[in-house]
Amino acid sequence: MGHYVIRRILQAIPLLLIVSIVLFTLVNLAPGGPLAGRGQSRRLRPEQVAILKRQFGLDQPVYLRYIYWLIGNDWTKIDTDGDGIKDSPGQGKGILRGDFGNSYRTRTPVIESIGNALKNTVYLMSVTLLIVAIIAIPIGVISAVKQYSFFDIVVTTLSFMGQALPEFWLGLILLLVFYVWLKNPLTGESLLPAGGMHTLGVPFSPGDWAKHLVLPVTMGVVGWVTWYSRFLRSSMLDVIHQDYVRTARAKGLTLNKVYFKHALRNALLPLVTVFALDLPYIFAGSLYVEIIFAWPGMGRLYYQAAIDRDYPMLMAILTIGTMMVIISNLLADVVYAKLDPRIHYD
Amino acid sequence: MDRKIKWINLLVVVLLLGSSLAACTGAQTTATEAVPVEGELVEPTLAPTAEQVIEPTLAPEKTSITIVIGEDPPSFNPAIAATGFDALVMELVMLSLADLDEQGVAYPELAIELPTVENGDVVIDEENWTMDVTWKLRQDIQWADGVPVTADDVVFTYDAIVDPEYGFWIAGIDYVDGVEKIDDYTVVVHYNTVYPAYLTQFGGYLVAIWPAHYCDASQGFSQWDCGLNPLSNGPYMLKEWVQNDHMTFERNPNYYEAGKPAIDEVVVRIVPEEAVRKQMLLNGDADLHMWTPENVIAELEGSSNVEVSLSPVDRWVMRIFFNLAAKGTTDPEASPHPILSDVRVRKAIQMAIDVKTISDEFWYGYAKPVWTEFFRPPYNICDVPQPVYDVEGAKALLEEAGWIDQDGDGVRECHDCTTGAEDGYKMEMDFYTYSEYGETLNLTQEYLAEKLGDIGIKLNIQRIEGAVLWDTAEAGGIEQTGNFDMDIWDDGYSGNDPSDYLWSYYYSEAAVPDMGYNYGRYINPTVDELIDASYTLDEAERQDYFCQMASILNEDLPELLLFTTVDANAHSSRLQGVRSNANEIVTWNVADWTLK
Numbered sequence: 001m002g003h004y005v006i007r008r009i010l011q012a013i014p015l016l017l018i019v020s021i022v023l024f025t026l027v028n029l030a031p032g033g034p035l036a037g038r039g040q041s042r043r044l045r046p047e048q049v050a051i052l053k054r055q056f057g058l059d060q061p062v063y064l065r066y067i068y069w070l071i072g073n074d075w076t077k078i079d080t081d082g083d084g085i086k087d088s089p090g091q092g093k094g095i096l097r098g099d100f101g102n103s104y105r106t107r108t109p110v111i112e113s114i115g116n117a118l119k120n121t122v123y124l125m126s127v128t129l130l131i132v133a134i135i136a137i138p139i140g141v142i143s144a145v146k147q148y149s150f151f152d153i154v155v156t157t158l159s160f161m162g163q164a165l166p167e168f169w170l171g172l173i174l175l176l177v178f179y180v181w182l183k184n185p186l187t188g189e190s191l192l193p194a195g196g197m198h199t200l201g202v203p204f205s206p207g208d209w210a211k212h213l214v215l216p217v218t219m220g221v222v223g224w225v226t227w228y229s230r231f232l233r234s235s236m237l238d239v240i241h242q243d244y245v246r247t248a249r250a251k252g253l254t255l256n257k258v259y260f261k262h263a264l265r266n267a268l269l270p271l272v273t274v275f276a277l278d279l280p281y282i283f284a285g286s287l288y289v290e291i292i293f294a295w296p297g298m299g300r301l302y303y304q305a306a307i308d309r310d311y312p313m314l315m316a317i318l319t320i321g322t323m324m325v326i327i328s329n330l331l332a333d334v335v336y337a338k339l340d341p342r343i344h345y346d
Numbered sequence: 347m348d349r350k351i352k353w354i355n356l357l358v359v360v361l362l363l364g365s366s367l368a369a370c371t372g373a374q375t376t377a378t379e380a381v382p383v384e385g386e387l388v389e390p391t392l393a394p395t396a397e398q399v400i401e402p403t404l405a406p407e408k409t410s411i412t413i414v415i416g417e418d419p420p421s422f423n424p425a426i427a428a429t430g431f432d433a434l435v436m437e438l439v440m441l442s443l444a445d446l447d448e449q450g451v452a453y454p455e456l457a458i459e460l461p462t463v464e465n466g467d468v469v470i471d472e473e474n475w476t477m478d479v480t481w482k483l484r485q486d487i488q489w490a491d492g493v494p495v496t497a498d499d500v501v502f503t504y505d506a507i508v509d510p511e512y513g514f515w516i517a518g519i520d521y522v523d524g525v526e527k528i529d530d531y532t533v534v535v536h537y538n539t540v541y542p543a544y545l546t547q548f549g550g551y552l553v554a555i556w557p558a559h560y561c562d563a564s565q566g567f568s569q570w571d572c573g574l575n576p577l578s579n580g581p582y583m584l585k586e587w588v589q590n591d592h593m594t595f596e597r598n599p600n601y602y603e604a605g606k607p608a609i610d611e612v613v614v615r616i617v618p619e620e621a622v623r624k625q626m627l628l629n630g631d632a633d634l635h636m637w638t639p640e641n642v643i644a645e646l647e648g649s650s651n652v653e654v655s656l657s658p659v660d661r662w663v664m665r666i667f668f669n670l671a672a673k674g675t676t677d678p679e680a681s682p683h684p685i686l687s688d689v690r691v692r693k694a695i696q697m698a699i700d701v702k703t704i705s706d707e708f709w710y711g712y713a714k715p716v717w718t719e720f721f722r723p724p725y726n727i728c729d730v731p732q733p734v735y736d737v738e739g740a741k742a743l744l745e746e747a748g749w750i751d752q753d754g755d756g757v758r759e760c761h762d763c764t765t766g767a768e769d770g771y772k773m774e775m776d777f778y779t780y781s782e783y784g785e786t787l788n789l790t791q792e793y794l795a796e797k798l799g800d801i802g803i804k805l806n807i808q809r810i811e812g813a814v815l816w817d818t819a820e821a822g823g824i825e826q827t828g829n830f831d832m833d834i835w836d837d838g839y840s841g842n843d844p845s846d847y848l849w850s851y852y853y854s855e856a857a858v859p860d861m862g863y864n865y866g867r868y869i870n871p872t873v874d875e876l877i878d879a880s881y882t883l884d885e886a887e888r889q890d891y892f893c894q895m896a897s898i899l900n901e902d903l904p905e906l907l908l909f910t911t912v913d914a915n916a917h918s919s920r921l922q923g924v925r926s927n928a929n930e931i932v933t934w935n936v937a938d939w940t941l942k
Contacts, residue, residue, distance in 0.1 A: 032813030033821045041428030042816055042837065043850070046861050047515035049818055055512070055568060081510035088511070105420045105427065107569035116589050172621060180625060194626050200592055200613055201410070294617045296590035304417065304590075307782075309813050 004345040005334065012326045016319075023318045024066045027311055034058070034104050034309040054082055056104055056311075057092075069101065069315065070094050095319065101312035105304070110316045113301060120197060121285035121297035127213055128220040129282070136225045140232025141267075145259055147237065155229065162226035171219045171292035178215060195294030216293040220286055231274060236267040269339055276332030280324040409941050410611035411633040411921055413933075414623040418590045418616050423573040424552045425507070425516050430931060433551040434636060437933040438595050438612060439578040440554035443481055443500070444545050445934055448657055448927040450723055450842035452545040456495060456555060456579075458482045460545060463883060470540060470883065476523075477540050477883075483531040487602045489557050490578040497527040502558035503548065504535075512566020517846055518547050540882055543843035550841055551930045555579075581607040581937035590616055606937040627652055627916055634924065636932055638916040641786060644710040651919050659723060660910035661928035662836040663716050664790070667905055668692055669831050671867040673776070676828050676859055678867040684760070684767035685775060686831065690747040691765075692903040696733050697740035698801050699794065701909050708789045713909035720896045721910075724885075725844060728893035730900050741801050749773055751802050758802035775831035777805035778824060780812040783835070791834055805832070819859035826859050828867070836911055841929055845880045848895070852904065853877050868904035 035052055037043045044052070053059045057068060059079070073090030080088040093099035100110045143152040175194060182191040193199070195216075198209050239245065240263050248258045287299035298317070305313035337343045417431050422440065424433040441455045454460050459482070461467030467480040487495045504525040507513050521541040526534045537544065548555060557579070561572035576584060581603075582595035595612040615632070617623045624642050626632040628649055638646070638654060646652050668686045675681040685691055705713035718730040744750075748763030760771040779791045788809065795805040810824065815833070817823030824830050839847035849856060854869045856862020873895060880891045899905075913928040923939040926932055 031817075031822060032811055033817045033823075034813075035818050035821065036813045036816035036823060038427075038429060038812060040430040040433070040840075042812065042835075043863050045515060045517075045850075047520070049860065051514055051568075080512070083510075102569070106574070107421070107426075108574065113589060175622065175625070179629070190629060190631075194622055194629070194631060195617060196591065196615070200594070200615075201611075291618045292622060294591070294615070294619070294622065296588065296616070300590060300618060307811075307813070 001334070001337065001345060005330070008330050008333075012330075015326065016322060019322050020070070020315075020319055021066065023322070024069065024315060025062065027314050027318070028062050028065065032309055034311065036309075038308060050082060054080060068092055068094065069312075071096055072099060095316075100316040100319075103305075103313045104310045105308050105313070110313045113313065114298070114316060114320070117285075117296060117298045117301040118283065120295060121290075121299070122282055123197075124213070124216060124220070124289070124295060124297060125282040125285060128217050128224065131217055131221050132224040132228055135221065136228035137232060137264075137268075139225070139229040141236055141259065141264060143229070144233045144236035144240065144267075159226040159230055162222045165222060167219065167223060167286070167288045168292070170222060171215075171288060174215045174219055175292065195292070197295065216289045216295055219289050219292070228271070228274075232267060232271060235270050236263060239263045239267045269336070272335055272339060273332045276328045276335065279328040279331070280321060283324045284321060408610045409608075410613060411609055411939070411941070412613045412615055412626075412631065413634040413636060414615050414617045414626055414632040415636045416616070416618050416620070416623070419593075419614075421573040422576045422584075423554070423567070425554075426514055426568050426573075428552060430637070433931040434933050435584075435593060435595075435614060436554055436576075437551065437580070437931055438582040438936055439576050439580045439584060439598075440556075441487065441495075441580050442549035442554050443547075444549040446546060446550060446842060446927070446929040447934075448659060448925050448929070450659055450929050452549075452842070455549065456483050456487060458484055468544070468883070475540060477537045477544075479535045479537065479544050480528070481533050481535070483533070484602065485531050487579055488600050489560065490583050490598055490600060491560070492600070493557070493559055495555065495557075495579050496530045497533045498530075498558045499555050500533045500548065501525050501527050502561070502563070503554075503556045506556065506561070506563055506567035506570075507553075509563070509567060512568055514568045516547075516553055518543055522547070542845055542881060542883055542888070543841060546841050546843075551934065552840075582612055592616060601937065603937055608940045612936070624916075627918065630918065633918040633921045634932065635916040638912075638914045639784075639786065640709045640712045640912060643712065643912065643914055643916065646916050652916055653919050653924075654914055654916045655924045655926040655932075657913035657926040657928040659928050660714065660716075661722075661838040661840065661913055662911045663719075663721075663838045663907050664713070664787075664834065664836045664909050664911060665905050665907045666695070666794075666832055666834045667825075667830075667866050668903070669828055669866055670904065671828055673831055674827070674829050676857070676865075676867060678857075678869060682766055683831070684765050684771055685749075685773055687765045688747050688763065689901075689903060690743050691749065692906065694740040694743040694747070694801070695798060695803065696903060696906050697736045697743065698798055698803075699906075699908065700735045700797070702735075704790055704793060705909055708786050708793065709909070709911070712912045712914075715909050716907050718896050718900060718907065719844065719848065720892050722842075722844075724842065725889065725892050727889055728896035730896050737801060744801065744803075749802070756799075756802060757804045772804070773802060774804040774806065776808050778808045778810065778815065778830045778833035780815050780835055781809045782812050787835070794834070825863075825865045828859075828865060834908075838910075844892070845877065848877050848880070852895075852899070866904050868902070870898065870902065873898055 034056060035044060035049050035058070057065060060068070068090070072092040072094030074093060076090055077086040078088055078090045079086045092101060102108060103110045103113060106113065139155055143155045146152055178192040179190045179194045183189065184191050192214055193212050197212055202208065240259070245258060245263055248262050283298060285297040285299040287303055289295060290297045290299040301313070302317050305317065337345060415431055415434065417429065419431040419435050420427045420429060421432055422436045424436050443457050444452050444454050444460060446452055452460055459465065461479050461481055463470065468477060470477045481500070483495065483497060485494070489495060507516055507519060518541050521537050521539050523536045523538045526536065528534055535544070535547070556572065557577045560577040561570050565571060578584070578598050581598055581601050583598045584593065585596045586594040593614040597607055597610050601607065617626065620642065623632065623635050624645065627635045630651065643654050646654060670683050670687050671678040672681040672683050678687065701715040705711055715732065717733055718728060720726060720728045744758060748761055749758040750761045751758045752761060753759065758773040760767040760769055777791065777795055779787055791807060795807050798805055815824045817826070819826035825833065850862045851864055852868055852873050853862065853864060854874050856864035857867045857869060876891045876895045880888055882888060913926050915924060915926045915932040917924045920942045921939060922942055923935065924932065925935055927934050
């Protein structure tokens, strides 16, 4: 197993390199660029364009920009004062030495912005996934065990409705109901806050933080629960019709023991793969949830960077995202082997 | 690890990790406090404090307002990015030499009075056509750490801007040869020409004066740390900034205007969704909604707890740009546009557009018709007749120009037209706009295409991101490369001096790709001369030049100006003193705001 993991990690290195080249080329060559004005300055003056090009390193050809991005430019000289002579040492260390560069927008290290946003996104997404697990697993099991029962039919119908709901619309409706329409009868304030992670200017209180979680988590949970419960239902159906379940029942075990101790554990196995492949979402967050509920997370950071053509920020998020996908895949395979003794890699 | 590991256990571990991260997030939000104390310089430390600091001074009468905006400001230095959000927060903490009020009249901030020719502070050398501007600074203004604001700060700011390595370019800076300190409270700006916009050169909503003793010049004007954690000399001080979430400002007790500001705390919250910002204002969770668009103003009408402040002077003009050179080319002489190079076609398009209907249908009646660049005080003095909406006249004009629909497909073709297009050339063009503006502009664009389609001009609607539309020619930007026939969007100059703006849009040199914004490739030597001549301080002469230009542009119609969009800010009724200002950003007079 150890050999397998090491081999996979070694394989990931050229893969990452190739992916980074493709991403860098795509990001840099896509139409539109950071030198088009935005916001109020819809125009940049030629003088400003010349300065920004230098400061962002856009005066270099794309292949050189990639090399600087990868290994830095502190080993060579660059032109910083616009006289056409490369006479100043570069400052970048390159991502191989952990320097993801500075954002074009804020001129601060992108890794700091990512760090701040990532904490908020992981916080939101892990609570969301916890709730998803708490709701989806029992629903999936019960609707499989009681296939075609009233409960199963209701859940199936609701699942399809949940899948079909546009996430953005759902968020706005949640706000309309819980922020605009419903008021707290004691204080007269809105039942739930419009957004943000906590009330500003008051001391930390878990209740306040929880209140701010309710709507964003609900918005995120709906889609995931329907997807996970449907998946578990079919997986469970597969399992409970197998011979060993019949054997277990023939031994005289109670139904609960059969379903939850024998069947569920096997039914959860394929879910591990699905879950591991969804892990990168914990990193990426959900753009719509973050926009509607003003959540300062990764989705918005990426969106803003895309609008601004903030190449260093885009590349950092995409690279880390790629690594997350590779790691989660590896994790899925490893965990799978641990859980299922029939699987061997070596 | 044995294989009895329960999958659920794994999940729980993952989620516990997540919740512990959540706890870290809780501590992080209070981590960026840097409260400058009178008399000592507080380093902009970002040392995390593990526990929430509960200030004993949190008296119940502490007043606070919340401003909601859509994006995090990139920094406190709008000269770099000018997103408007940076200007909003800059005006809270920084002062400059002079600003503009909502009528476009300059007033001094750091200066005692405005330098003019009359008071002798502006000296023009007629022979060399240069000028020296003397600024006398107030002596009662201090930075938040108690250090007085002096001439050194002005010189420092200028040096930082023109630094060849990490400086930046601001309007008119090429006209400045140097900034000289005379004494602690007097500086002279040496100009190598006569520059009419000198009053807001180091002012307005884009340029602030930066503290020489606090900012690190070696980090550079465009990226220094004090642009993210500024030392205040304005009405408020930055207390906390949680990126993409909120910024908290507290009253600067050392602010030079006695008794101001009246409000103790200003919170700027980043709320990306427009509908949520509006609802927060209605629910009383926000006090100011920056840049309220027309459709939101219409929705807010009639709500008792919200008022809308409209700027008396508008800046943004929705306009159609005509490409006078053939699509994809940049020389209007060598390759004139097969359709638009005939001024009669441009006139016909103008006659076929009913601005009033557009305003009523899509802009809730807030769009005001505009038909000349010279519609804003102090240069709204020229006599340019308002165009008449006349569809039949437009059709007749197109027939006269040789554009006739002979094959009956509803689209005119060239039959003896004078643009050099071959006979039978279809009157079909690509009509661009940018997608970020949203539905109001999209509907306007569609309506225009439909109405012009009715008179036989077929327009294919194209919508692209601003980052593509406005990119440099080198990078393939649609406008700079001339890869369009017509496009519509809103533009207009800031401040009260149109000279630089007119140069950028109508001067022949600005028609060279990436040298300006005259990508309609309008070339007129008379206009060039008039723009050159307008760089003078003689107001009577300027008015004369501008009015001559107004009538030439009205004849030539290189751009078709349609209407202004509002510069409006909705605010809660309890917040008093908000005066929207198209020349500035809404927080320009934040020190005067009060709570009812």
